[in-house]
Amino acid sequence: MTRPDLTDEDILGMLPAVDWNAMLRAAQEAAASPPGPRRLPEPTTPYGLRHPQAGTVRWSCKLGCGWSHDENPGAEVASMRIVLPADFTGRDIGDALSAQAAERHEAMLQRVEDAFTEHYASAHPARQSDDPT
Numbered sequence: 001m002t003r004p005d006l007t008d009e010d011i012l013g014m015l016p017a018v019d020w021n022a023m024l025r026a027a028q029e030a031a032a033s034p035p036g037p038r039r040l041p042e043p044t045t046p047y048g049l050r051h052p053q054a055g056t057v058r059w060s061c062k063l064g065c066g067w068s069h070d071e072n073p074g075a076e077v078a079s080m081r082i083v084l085p086a087d088f089t090g091r092d093i094g095d096a097l098s099a100q101a102a103e104r105h106e107a108m109l110q111r112v113e114d115a116f117t118e119h120y121a122s123a124h125p126a127r128q129s130d131d132p133t
């Protein structure tokens, strides 16, 4: 934060438009949404709400070998930092959070894609990672 005169409570008070639970849900929904042009398998959420790892999203190998890659978008939301201009307003905070959410989502899909590329190369070398079948 660039305003040392503000306490955390002051800053949280400037966040009327941000519902952290809704944000967490949005992150999870985004993670569960179809991968679009990327050829990732449909992800699952392997843990229930009361599980310590609730919110984990898992992509499993399409070839059924048992390998999977986990991400936890909710944990990322809880640990994120935002960068704001010195004279920021509540709107700046909202914009920064939206931009950051999109960035995080993209970075997460890239990590998943990289993990799959690496997995297919090492465990299924005869298989192309972009093979749709």
Ligand SMILES: [Zn+2]
Pocket: 061, 062, 063, 064, 065, 066, 067, 119, 123, 124
């Ligand atoms: Zn595999």
